[in-house]
Amino acid sequence: MAKYERFEDLPVWQHAIRIGVGIYQLVESEKLAKDYRAKDQLIGSAISISNNIAEGFEYNRNRQFIRYLEISKGSAGELRSQLFLLLSVGKIDKGAYQAYYLDLVELSSELKGLIKYLNEFEDKKKKS
Template structure:
């Protein structure tokens, strides 16, 4: 695991990815252990897919970020949506009596924590995008101002 100041070399270094994997493990465990829940194949499938989608989108976006930070941000947004989907599906599982309140609440809090981590990570990526865009805009202005300083261009302007 890396600290906030260290640069992640792989998506496995990201704390948000690690927490998303831990959440998926817990979802798989509860969907295996709860007899009531395991009988509802549709809900189990949706819960599992949504929980796996979180880490999968973080990893896919991370691997694509060399080409586009905006694309990475899009994948993080999808992952955040999947975390919300997990919370919603857990609410359904609790409402219909498949999971007790304690289990529901703990898993909900875990999913909410991952969602908040994703939101924080998205803000960091957004700041990097803005910084890069400003840097590129300054570089373009600098190049343009250099061209205006050539004597032959000044003569045409007169």
């Protein structure tokens, strides 16, 4: 894995930002525009993903970073759940839901892979 000097260079952070931008655009749709609670929840979950990646990275300690990546992964799951609920009550259409669902599953997989990589790296350091 390449050595990254800034969290902004991390592909997983960039992916999380793209999802966050999309969520900001989604909440401006007609059906969600006045649903302030849903908007706040969606935006909160979406920005939590990228913010936790950034915060964890800045600690410069793999164990801290892993913990924040786990929190980011949890926020991605929370966002998927919120989107499913909004689909179920007719606030978003199936196409939007499916696009975000697939994107969030992919992001969760990327986070899981990075967590695994960092855990294995830390385990190797212990054995050395």
